[in-house]
Amino acid sequence: MQLHIGDITLPTNLLLAPVAGYFDLANRLVVRSVGGVPCECGHLGDVRYDVGDGTYGAVGLTCTELLCPQAILNEAHKTQWLAATAPEDRPVAMQLYGAEPGILAEAARWAEAQGAAIIDINMGCPVDKVTKKNGGSKLLCDPGFAVTICKTVVDAVKTPVTCKIRLGWDDDQIIADTLPSQLCDVGAKAITVHGRTTAMRFRPSVRLDGIAMTVEGVKRHHPDVPVIGNGDIKTPEDAKEMIDITGCDGVMVARGAMGQPWLFRDIAYHLKTGKTAPPLPRAERARLVLDHFEHLVKRRGERVAVNTIRFRTSKYSPHLQPWPGLRRSVQPMKTAAEFREYWQEGIERIEEEDATPALA
Numbered sequence: 001m002q003l004h005i006g007d008i009t010l011p012t013n014l015l016l017a018p019v020a021g022y023f024d025l026a027n028r029l030v031v032r033s034v035g036g037v038p039c040e041c042g043h044l045g046d047v048r049y050d051v052g053d054g055t056y057g058a059v060g061l062t063c064t065e066l067l068c069p070q071a072i073l074n075e076a077h078k079t080q081w082l083a084a085t086a087p088e089d090r091p092v093a094m095q096l097y098g099a100e101p102g103i104l105a106e107a108a109r110w111a112e113a114q115g116a117a118i119i120d121i122n123m124g125c126p127v128d129k130v131t132k133k134n135g136g137s138k139l140l141c142d143p144g145f146a147v148t149i150c151k152t153v154v155d156a157v158k159t160p161v162t163c164k165i166r167l168g169w170d171d172d173q174i175i176a177d178t179l180p181s182q183l184c185d186v187g188a189k190a191i192t193v194h195g196r197t198t199a200m201r202f203r204p205s206v207r208l209d210g211i212a213m214t215v216e217g218v219k220r221h222h223p224d225v226p227v228i229g230n231g232d233i234k235t236p237e238d239a240k241e242m243i244d245i246t247g248c249d250g251v252m253v254a255r256g257a258m259g260q261p262w263l264f265r266d267i268a269y270h271l272k273t274g275k276t277a278p279p280l281p282r283a284e285r286a287r288l289v290l291d292h293f294e295h296l297v298k299r300r301g302e303r304v305a306v307n308t309i310r311f312r313t314s315k316y317s318p319h320l321q322p323w324p325g326l327r328r329s330v331q332p333m334k335t336a337a338e339f340r341e342y343w344q345e346g347i348e349r350i351e352e353e354d355a356t357p358a359l360a
Contacts, residue, residue: 006118208241
């Protein structure tokens, strides 16, 4: 299912969240490389459920990590990398945070010049280093100021502006049924809502009723503005449940995609067919990890690539089993050559194992 955000048409309604420390350019390229599941011949009822390329689609939009506007304008090296994109990383949103409207507007113009298809304002990050500077979800405590920030950024660029929020700061300050519509009043083209308050952080479970409240509040006044649900999407069934219960127009996947970049493939198939997607072979999953590593080497150099992949292996490992001693074996590695050799041997072993008929 396509998704329209302003004048941007996304191929699917599945979005990759900006997660600090994870979804950098190298990781986004891996997520994008996983194509959709091939469509079956014929039709499903009276409708063709493909996205125009003979598949059931995959990720529709990725997003940079959270970007500090002042660091962007100061051309800080780390932030320049966090904002890095590439021609094959399209369409991509750039997410900004902060509490200074003028600086946010200037950073938005910079993002527009860098090719951002969408500029997202973060009003949902619960992390102390962001909220203590009155950014992120702290903006939910002053809805009027949040609206001012949104309008200032909208007026500064031609690119569609979206906002990512939470349900409120805490249970005494719920804004899900009021602020989102007000943001749309001043030009926000989509709202993404994480179904928790700031006080909840990431526990307990996401509140689907809160997302439904946001959908209802927006659609009452802005029926054409999409609302994207976010939180606890770890399986295709989670995505379908969120859409069915809340009426949201799409879902944004965060932690669930950290170790399984093929999750969007599986979600798209399930949403369109109601079935479980044919599993991506284990050897192909392992090759994606090697691709991730090579993207890191190309763009960040050997030292950063090795250190990063050692850290990320803990997320990939559960989806590559059986692979005895995987995490333990990777941790002491120092060079790209070590990792490549070990990983290629692992792929070859998986192929041999999977090709061997199981004993009756």
